[in-house]
Amino acid sequence: MLTVDSISKSFGGLTAVNNCSFTIEAHSITGLIGPNGAGKTTIFNVIAGAMKPDTGGVQFQGRNITGQPAHKLFHLGIMRTFQIPQEFFAMTVLENLMVVPAAQSGENLFYALLSPGNVTVREKEVRDRAVDVLDFLRLTHVIDELAGNLSGGQKKLLELGRAMMADPDIILLDEPGAGVNPTLLGDLAEMIERLNKERHYTFCIIEHNMDMIARLCDPVIVMVEGAVLMQGDMNTVRADPRVLDAYLGGDVHGAPN
Amino acid sequence: MDSAQAYGYMLYFVSLMTMGGIYAIMCLGLNIQWGFTGLFNAGIAGFFAIGAYVTAILTTAASTSHLGGYDLPVAIGLISAMAVTAVIAWLVGLLCIRLRSDYLAIATIGIGEIFRLILKNEIWATNGARGIAKIPLPFESLNEPWNKIGFMMLVLVIVTVFYFLIERARLAPWGRLMTAIRENEYSARAAGKNVERVRIEAFVCGSVLMGLAGGLMAHYIKFIGPGATEPLTTTFLVWVMLIAGGSGNNRGAILGAFLLWAIWSFTEVLTGRLPAELAVKAAYFRIFLIGLLLQIVLQRYAGGILPERRPSLNIKA
Numbered sequence: 179m180l181t182v183d184s185i186s187k188s189f190g191g192l193t194a195v196n197n198c199s200f201t202i203e204a205h206s207i208t209g210l211i212g213p214n215g216a217g218k219t220t221i222f223n224v225i226a227g228a229m230k231p232d233t234g235g236v237q238f239q240g241r242n243i244t245g246q247p248a249h250k251l252f253h254l255g256i257m258r259t260f261q262i263p264q265e266f267f268a269m270t271v272l273e274n275l276m277v278v279p280a281a282q283s284g285e286n287l288f289y290a291l292l293s294p295g296n297v298t299v300r301e302k303e304v305r306d307r308a309v310d311v312l313d314f315l316r317l318t319h320v321i322d323e324l325a326g327n328l329s330g331g332q333k334k335l336l337e338l339g340r341a342m343m344a345d346p347d348i349i350l351l352d353e354p355g356a357g358v359n360p361t362l363l364g365d366l367a368e369m370i371e372r373l374n375k376e377r378h379y380t381f382c383i384i385e386h387n388m389d390m391i392a393r394l395c396d397p398v399i400v401m402v403e404g405a406v407l408m409q410g411d412m413n414t415v416r417a418d419p420r421v422l423d424a425y426l427g428g429d430v431h432g433a434p435n
Numbered sequence: 436m437d438s439a440q441a442y443g444y445m446l447y448f449v450s451l452m453t454m455g456g457i458y459a460i461m462c463l464g465l466n467i468q469w470g471f472t473g474l475f476n477a478g479i480a481g482f483f484a485i486g487a488y489v490t491a492i493l494t495t496a497a498s499t500s501h502l503g504g505y506d507l508p509v510a511i512g513l514i515s516a517m518a519v520t521a522v523i524a525w526l527v528g529l530l531c532i533r534l535r536s537d538y539l540a541i542a543t544i545g546i547g548e549i550f551r552l553i554l555k556n557e558i559w560a561t562n563g564a565r566g567i568a569k570i571p572l573p574f575e576s577l578n579e580p581w582n583k584i585g586f587m588m589l590v591l592v593i594v595t596v597f598y599f600l601i602e603r604a605r606l607a608p609w610g611r612l613m614t615a616i617r618e619n620e621y622s623a624r625a626a627g628k629n630v631e632r633v634r635i636e637a638f639v640c641g642s643v644l645m646g647l648a649g650g651l652m653a654h655y656i657k658f659i660g661p662g663a664t665e666p667l668t669t670t671f672l673v674w675v676m677l678i679a680g681g682s683g684n685n686r687g688a689i690l691g692a693f694l695l696w697a698i699w700s701f702t703e704v705l706t707g708r709l710p711a712e713l714a715v716k717a718a719y720f721r722i723f724l725i726g727l728l729l730q731i732v733l734q735r736y737a738g739g740i741l742p743e744r745r746p747s748l749n750i751k752a
Contacts, residue, residue, distance in 0.1 A: 273615075
């Protein structure tokens with residue numbers, strides 16, 4: 179479904195992604211793990227159009243999407259969330275979700291002013307959907323609160339809520355579990371599974387919570403220093419000494435020289 | 436109070452409402468740009484000047500001292516003022532809408548001044564520093580004070596109509612989209628919004644109102660020259676009005692315009708009554724007082740007198 183082909187991206191002297199290639203199969207929940215600075219978020223930024231790669235390309239559903247702007251990729255079916263929540267700060271939680279859906283004719287000034295029936299109908303649809311999503315995320319009690327006033331964990335949930343509003347083909351989740359309390363984390367994982375099974379969303383998840391990755395993801399891609407180290411199911415990944423080395427800084431297996 | 440005095444006060448009130456209304460139109464325009472969308476337009480004077488000169492050239496009688504005039508009806512002058520401002524704002528938008536807010540402010544200051552200086556120096560078209568006179572006042576055939584009252588009513592009707600239109604658009608998905616871009620452009624992009632296109636749209640909509648206000652001012656004063664488009668009395672004052680009234684709140688924008696114009700005007704009357712040697716200093720003191728007022732308002736009411744309020748679930752769109 180989505181193929182990353184030999185992507186490289188540098189920032190000044192820092193090579194964040196170095197000739198990285200992998201494929202995400204349709205309807206999978208693919209995990210993307212690796213130590214801090216491995217280039218995971220940069221890869222998301224390149225896939226979702228927030229950054230252009232220096233070299234290499236991205237194919238999505240048979241189409242070359244390299245370097246396309248973020249807003250066009252959204253309409254092709256790619257939705258991403260942010261590691262650091264990027265809420266619409268001074269807007270309500272409800273509005274934060276209602277902004278997202280495509281095909282809102284009321285976003286056109288003339289339709290907004292004339293407000294024909296279909297604008298009102300669509301607006302009600304969007305609102306009902308947003309109310310459902312908030313219910314799902316257990317955020318109903320803060321529906322009219324300004325998003326900037328939410329806690330860190332609630333903001334992470336709101337990120338996911340926005341992705342749910344988009345009805346995309348693939349959702350790129352950047353650390354959805356960070357800062358979310360353990361009970362809710364279980365629900366979150368369950369919800370991702372449900373969205374995957376019932377709505378056939380494909381997921382690619384960056385996450386440091388290995389229990390969550392183990393529960394949800396197959397396959398798991400391990401990135402180290404900007405490139406893919408290995409790929410496989412969680413058991414294979416866990417058993418591979420190179421992965422532990424990467425996380426713990428080497429010299430864990432075998433004696434130091 | 437004798438009747439002549441009462442009549443004088445009445446005329447003063449009419450002028451306050453007319454000028455306040457013209458500023459309210461500019462404030463609503465700036466509210467679309469800054470209040471809704473977060474665009475820092477510091478070139479209000481430029482768009483105001485374009486609107487004023489366009490309608491002046493179109494509606495005055497034929498003259499050798501400037502381009503035209505074409506003796507067209509006032510309505511056509513004002514509509515053309517809006518149309519020309521729209522086109523120019525669109526071109527400016529294409530050039531500099533990608534700039535972040537502080538850089539956009541610098542760019543628009545420059546562009547606004549370029550427009551004003553062009554209008555000042557293209558003497559064949561604008562009569563330069565001597566300006567364009569004899570701009571027709573609508574309802575001129577009526578006797579005083581009815582011509583002035585008629586024009587005041589026209590301005591107030593325009594303010595009311597635009598208030599309802601802009602408020603309706605604000606509560607629609609259109610307004611939500613604008614504010615989403617103000618709040619977080621990355622997130623807006625990730626949600627499929629074409630941020631540049633929407634910003635240009637907001638920039639054009641706001642500038643059109645500034646052009647209209649310029650046109651109305653030209654008809655009201657019946658004269659337009661470079662002095663009438665000074666950034667102090669356009670750009671600076673409109674910003675103070677919006678921030679004091681409540682950025683993001685249309686009612687706040689209108690309230691700020693009338694309130695600040697009243698203060699601006701009262702202080703002018705007061706300083707005019709001071710002894711001559713004090714009056715010169717007082718003119719500068721006035722600007723200082725306006726700045727001080729803004730400080731006090733911002734300290735006490737961070738979001739202005741009527742701060743922005745987001746629609747709640749219970750408000751039907």
